[in-house]
Amino acid sequence: MAEPSSKTEIFSHAARASFAAEASRELDVLRAAGLERRLRTIEGAQEPSVVIDGRRVLLFCSNNYLGLATHPEVVAAARRALDRFGASAASSRLISGHMRVHADVESAIAAWKGCADALVFSTGYQANVGAITALVGREDVVLSDELNHASIIDGCRLSRARVAIYKHNDVEDLIRRLEDSREARRALVVTESVFSMDGDRAPLGDLAAVAKQYGAWMMVDEAHAAGVFGPGGAGVVAEEGLSDAVDVHVGTLGKALGSFGAYVAGSRALIDLLVNRARSFIFTTALPPACAAAAQAAIEIVQREPHLGSALLARARTFGERLRASGLSVPHLDSHILPILIGSAPEAVATAARLLERGVYVAAIRPPTVPPGTSRLRLSLMATHGDADLAAAHDALVQCVARR
Ligand code: PMP
Numbered sequence: 001m002a003e004p005s006s007k008t009e010i011f012s013h014a015a016r017a018s019f020a021a022e023a024s025r026e027l028d029v030l031r032a033a034g035l036e037r038r039l040r041t042i043e044g045a046q047e048p049s050v051v052i053d054g055r056r057v058l059l060f061c062s063n064n065y066l067g068l069a070t071h072p073e074v075v076a077a078a079r080r081a082l083d084r085f086g087a088s089a090a091s092s093r094l095i096s097g098h099m100r101v102h103a104d105v106e107s108a109i110a111a112w113k114g115c116a117d118a119l120v121f122s123t124g125y126q127a128n129v130g131a132i133t134a135l136v137g138r139e140d141v142v143l144s145d146e147l148n149h150a151s152i153i154d155g156c157r158l159s160r161a162r163v164a165i166y167k168h169n170d171v172e173d174l175i176r177r178l179e180d181s182r183e184a185r186r187a188l189v190v191t192e193s194v195f196s197m198d199g200d201r202a203p204l205g206d207l208a209a210v211a212k213q214y215g216a217w218m219m220v221d222e223a224h225a226a227g228v229f230g231p232g233g234a235g236v237v238a239e240e241g242l243s244d245a246v247d248v249h250v251g252t253l254g255k256a257l258g259s260f261g262a263y264v265a266g267s268r269a270l271i272d273l274l275v276n277r278a279r280s281f282i283f284t285t286a287l288p289p290a291c292a293a294a295a296q297a298a299i300e301i302v303q304r305e306p307h308l309g310s311a312l313l314a315r316a317r318t319f320g321e322r323l324r325a326s327g328l329s330v331p332h333l334d335s336h337i338l339p340i341l342i343g344s345a346p347e348a349v350a351t352a353a354r355l356l357e358r359g360v361y362v363a364a365i366r367p368p369t370v371p372p373g374t375s376r377l378r379l380s381l382m383a384t385h386g387d388a389d390l391a392a393a394h395d396a397l398v399q400c401v402a403r404r
């Protein structure tokens with residue numbers, strides 16, 4: 001190998017130094033605004049209490065809503081799949097990565113959702129990006145709720161369609177924007193069913209009726225509802241009897257279902273189109289076999305034990321009412337996700353730090369995850385939290401949030 005010339009060495013040294021300086025300047029800006037993020041190491045599994053920095057604390061921000069990530073049947077299914085299929089699919093689905101476990105979990109999802117077919121993606125992020133970009137392009141419009149998840153926002157951006165953001169859950173605003181979109185070849189309305197950072201529910205019946213009236217397609221992301229809401233945990237769309245009114249059903253396997261990955265369900269034509277067009281499906285390694293098998297076991301559990309979700313929702317409502325009665329601002333009691341609005345990002349971080357000191361871990365949610373000025377604590381309840389856990393969290397919240 002040729003020796004680098006001294007000029008190259010000087011140049012690369014200078015470039016590295018200026019990269020580090022630039023990067024730390026960027027971080028300083030984030031830090032000053034209270035927006036710096038840090039990884040926290042959780043020892044052990046996603047259970048009601050975990051060890052962080054050597055201390056056992058209550059966990060109130062995990063999406064392991066039903067405790068299925070550690071359910072013996074789910075873990076055993078993953079273990080069997082590891083033994084039979086190995087640790088990795090080691091290939092993309094269209095090459096050699098489509099294994100028996102993927103075919104099986106897709107059949108199970110389609111039956112569970114009451115859809116003709118389903119396709120598993122490696123993450124929910126990829127499912128949203130892949131579906132939106134496969135369905136709409138330059139001549140089209142996507143109508144997206146202003147509080148939709150980052151993966152929907154990024155899908156909209158990547159699709160090159162015109163993006164019309166309608167006010168949160170505002171059907172009249174959606175109608176106005178559909179009226180302004182008559183020139184578009186296709187219109188796609190996208191919403192979450194239970195919003196990730198607010199925990200409130202979309203007016204799905206009204207949205208679907210409007211979409212139908214304007215000849216628009218309807219896509220619903222049930223990331224936080226799947227497993228918890230609806231018959232056999234099939235989601236809010238199924239609960240409201242809207243399965244046929246929704247063209248594209250999205251959900252994740254990594255939250256209530258305790259595994260990892262995501263799905264899109266719908267008509268056979270939709271799934272065939274995604275297999276051909278969704279770049280985040282085509283150009284990535286297939287879901288690890290153990291994740292597919294774990295998800296399938298979890299789907300069997302929520303179908304067999306639908307009270308798991310309804311019991312969680314009832315407990316969350318009672319807990320939210322107690323917080324309200326103690327003077328905390330909890331905007332919605334619609335789900336197992338209870339936001340406690342704080343306001344500024346630094347204040348949310350300070351409140352979360354006080355809570356952690358008192359033994360309750362709740363992450364502070366800040367921009368860009370939520371709009372500026374609406375930083376919050378996002379509490380998520382798990383079916384595995386005991387009464388004593390809830391009582392301790394209530395007391396800690398009342399003390400820490402009241403001290404603002
Ligand atoms: N959609 C919504 C509404 C979400 O909240 C999330 C994850 N937070 C996703 C999609 C992405 O799912 P995944 O974590 O599987 O990428």
